[in-house]
Amino acid sequence: MQTAQPSSLRLLQWMMAASLALPLALFLFASAMSWVSTNEAADREIERTLDVAHEHALKVFETIDGSLSEIAEMIRGLPDDGIAAREESLHQRLGQLTASLPQMKSAWIFDARGHALANSLTVPAPDIDFSDRDYFRAQVDGDAGTFISEAMKPRAPYQGSAFFGVSRRRSHEDGSFGGVIQASVLPEYFENFYARIGRERGSFFALIRADGAVLAQFPVIDHPFRFEPSGDLGQQLTANPLSGLFTMISPADGIERRLGYRRLAEYPIYVAAGLETAAIRARWISAMAQHLIFGVPATALLFLLLALAFRRTKHLQREASRRMEAEEALRHGQRLEALGQLTGGVAHDFNNLLTVIRGSVDMLRRRDLPEPRRQHYIDAISNTVNRAAKLTGQLLAFARRQALKPEVFDAVQSVQTLSEMIATLIGSRIEIVTEVPDAPCLINADAGQFETAVINMAVNARDAMAGTGRLTIAVRRADALPSGFSSPPSPHGHVAVSVADTGIGIPPELLGRIFEPFFTTKEVGQGTGLGLSQVFGFAKQSGGEVDVASEVGKGATFTLYLPRATGTGRAQSLLPEDTAAHASGTSVLVVEDNPEVGNFAVDALTQLGNTAVLVDNATHALEELATDADRFDVVFTDVVMPGMSGIELAQEIRRQGLDVPIVLASGYSQVLSQQGSYGFELLQKPYSAEQLLRALHKAARSNRVRRHQAPA
Template sequence: MISSERALILAPSGRDGMVAAKLLGEANKAATTCASIGELVAGMEEGAGCAMIAGEALQYTDVTPIRHWIEQQPTWSDFPIVILSQRAGKPEAMPILAQLQATLGNVTVLERPFHPTALINAVETALRGRRRQYQSRRYIEESREAEQRLQTALLAGRMGSWELDVVEMGLTGSDQFKACFGSEPKASFVFADLIEAVALTDQRRVQRAFDDGMAGADLVLEFQVRWPDATEHWIDARARILNDRDGRPRTLVGVMSDITDRRAAEAERERLMAAVAAERERTQQALRGERALSGLLLTSVPAGIVAYDTDLRVTIWNPVMERMFGLPAPAVLGRSLAQVIGDGQRETIEHRLRDALAGVSGPIEEIELTTTTGANVVLESQHAPLRGGDGHIVGGAAFFREMTERRRAEEQLRQAQKMETIGQLTGGVAHDFNNLLAAIQGNLELLRKRLPDDPQIQRFIDGALKGAQRGASLTSRLLAFARKQDLKPEPTDLNNLLDGVRSLMERSIGPLITVEYAVTPDLPPAKVDTNQLELAILNLAVNARDAMPEGGQLTISLDQCDEDAELPGRYLRLSVSDTGTGMDAATLKSAIEPFFSTKELGKGTGLGLSMVHGLAVQLGGALRLHSEAGRGTTAELWLPVSSAPVKEVVEMAAETIATPVASTILVVDDDALINMNTVDMIEDLGHTAIEAYSGKQALEILASGRQIDALITDYAMPGMTGVELADRARAMRPGLPILLATGYADLPSGTTTDLPRLAKPYQQSELATQVSRLLVARVEVPS
């Protein structure tokens, strides 16, 4: 227990001090008894959560030391004091209490004789208020640090901050802000001075921008100002309006910076670029001409090259154009180029052709066309004028480069990035969902123990627990899609697996559908995760059922495929085929995307096929879908053949774990809801639980020397992970039993640990088993 959580007791006469200390100790509250005012003040300086003082101890005593200490508290502190007074009915007690409350400030009066519960509640209330004060101190410190970082960043970027009160039109700004207008730091600078400093050509634009900013629009503009020394400077201004509590615009807050040097550099760069462009144009004009489009150039350049005359008729059509458009040169020469390759882009192409004839070289741009063979091609094109020997324009040239494959590769990359991003998102969602389910299940289990044995109440609780378990099933699907599910592949006889899941599958799809099996006997085992594969088969069967609302036939087949171009090696092919509605090409293309569903809103999660696909990839195989609208669907699961035989099932004796004696367990989790629930379940098991909300706080508790018999920690916590906490805790206390409770099935790459793990969400029975193992292991370790 840290010193700031303890209660100081000053009751030098009678038994009140001893009784109060005993009651607080029984309530697991740290308490220190003081013999005098000086000892009490020393304890307050050392650190305490509250003080409990008998009224008679202050009645004839100089309380100046306490008053001085209270007056010297920082602004965030309001130290709580509980006064044990005589019964309020005694008139001599009232003036004294009033004086003490005026002198000591945050005073709570507890009349004697008091009930133990009243004493404990008063102390808990005082300690809770003290904790909030410490939290306020932390917020104040964090705000101060954030402000310092902001000021440092502004100074580093040579930006000045400013605020404009839109009601009073009062302007305040930093020294750097005033420097942007050539004003001294200590000089007065109001909004009228700002507008007056703006160059006459920019004043109307600046005033309109400020008006729009005060109305709610973002203020972003650059403008010229004239300094008092008559020099001209450029200013970059950015600001946004802040509203008051009632939602009305109140303050325009922003930054300004002097960009004079930048504008000068940009002007010089533009001048140099114009000079370079002029030189390039002169060079290109010298190189253009019909000779540049003849001979080897036309046949060797891997780009389509077309030349046309002033009537826009094709004069040159090189072999690359023949291959791309499927049109030989004789069929094109003399025809209008826009008619030959227009196909929906005719207006744009004609515009580019006429620009070229006007002497303008067009930009490089992408167009998408349909060729005479019906294929869609993406082309990168550019048009330029052609000049004769006398320099006059005699036509134009167009260059085409096929970009179809690159566009297809870019689209595949975008899809891969999208799937990776969604995978990361679903993994994080599943982790947070696990935390919520852990709190729900744990509290429901504790609630079941405390409510009367009413069948209706128990039915309600059972229904809630089943809902939580269904949520856990959805989490499992999300983790499988995100590839964070902890799969346990092992050699499995798929014939036996299909026999085991047959009854459940047939009940799931209903009586309207006939199920047939085409299974090849004596197949080798496959290396799969049995539970996840059963779930995948059920998903495929349910999808098939939904595709046959009027009934139909479902066929389950299993055979071996030894050769495949995309999947080298030996595989078993498990196929689920239906005679349902099937899918068109667009639907089939999106079928395995997460959250994609053709079912009505609320009748499907869109995770079924994506989960099956994720499982197949994790196992080293693949999911292949074949479907046509109106002709049903076949889903093929390609599963790798195992090189090892099926393991025989050996009956294991039930594990017997001795019930440990009551112990003190430190529980660490940054989620307050999970922490509170775990503590309640542990205390319900008869142990004492200590809460910590970060690795740093847990290490402070361990360093205090308090007896800790075991540590239970979450993995994902800000500042320090559960594995890092475990390493440092064992360095402080070798042999301390530690349990890692986490919603992640796989820890991040590179993380190694031998810690036992408890998967979230967990039930109290699972927690009890793991805690018993920890404590029994601690007893068995020699001291």
């Protein structure tokens, strides 16, 4: 829950970030695609407009060219005197021609000196020299064909709009220069046309000579202008003389434009059409603004909803944290209460045991005590110590701190053997039914603890039936644990051992407490309340589970699930007790930091005919072994010691290659409870002299047998 809370907040934070980042990424992608599309559309529009402007310009110049041909026919074969003589009629015919063509301002016939012989404007023509005009000069040295001049202003006394001249050469019969025929064309005619077709914002049109001189332009500029050959346009015309499309900054007004151009087929004239790049960007911005109109509110709304969800979730998690803190405080109080109950129960039982021991010791101090009574009190002390050791073992089993000795054995065989003992334990009025499969059910667990757990469940069932009923003990294989258990699955499944009774059952409100230590519904003195606690602790420490199902009035079923093992079960082989009790002649290195326990072990071994050397830490033990390791048949060491522990001592002995048996002793060790005894023999405290001697002689004898069987 605590891990899920930050995760959910992080998820909402990521979603909030994504609600902004994803639309932004999509907007940027759409912007890029729209920018490309807008530019492509602008280029297509420029091409279409350029088609119209080019077609128009071509028709205009072809018309003017045709007009010049018509004027030439009017004066064919006439000398300058003949033309002057017909000035009146030619004026009228030229006036009619120019009046029919809106693009033409006037028409002129010049002699070889540059003086007008006839024109469409006035009659008689003024005596003005036009030989300095470029449309005249271009034809003097040779036939320039149809020549188009730069834009220019009318010369006084003529007034009006600017024009550019289109001229042809007049030649005499001998081919000499005879004058010029010229038509004055209005740039404003083109500019008006361009204004009509260029309604889009940022539109641009121009009529440009091949040398860069601008004849007409829209938007109009109020001064003559020329594109230099070294400029962008000049370089483009040089590289692509027929047509092209490129982006340039106009030197006339400093505006950046996307410009297309195309040459008129028979004339040194280019028609250009374009759009300002600012106008293209404005189209793109306008298109993206439409997306923003809908996208920004939607994104803002989504972000706001996620922000509200984040705030709400954070508030709920704060509330959940406060609730969890309150629940944890309640559980802490319950743990303290359970600890108090556990402490009280332990103190009560141990005070009873200590009372028996102390009373027996006091009676043993009496000098007039008869031998039978003395033996009685000795037996009472011994039995009380055994009961105390059993009580400690049950507590450690519940706490999952018992040092287990796992081995592979057959649960079916074990239950069949136990059923006879259980029959004696629970009485003849209870029917025992054993349901076991034919095939073995191997498990890897502490066999002694397993038997204790089964007996504890059977005794609990006996008390629930008040001595009368049916007890069913069943063994079966289980592929998986029932739902609701947190233990990891076993690779080979589990073995389920169930004990079912026909007793009074367990009320639902008590099911959650039956595994608590010292919790019991029995009368005072009828039970310790640790039996089911031992079952629970043993199951958990062995990697299994314990389940209970009960219905009031119909009995209860306790099922112990233990990991199933593969292989072959093996039985323990112990030295016969009578042989071990009378064995002697063993040399033992005793490592014990507690002086009383160490002296007891040394005294017990010495009294039984063995040799013992006592040291109080692992360092001194290693020094003794370094002096002469062969003089010791076995090393007997406590596990929990200051500095180097007994397990570390045993591992160091093995690392040094010393071939001496090692027996560990411990009342409780965290390392042993979690990781086992690392393959070394283990003697549980408290131990008797007989148990000590049996364990040491077993280790020494096993080592001697192994040495004898080893190849020479």
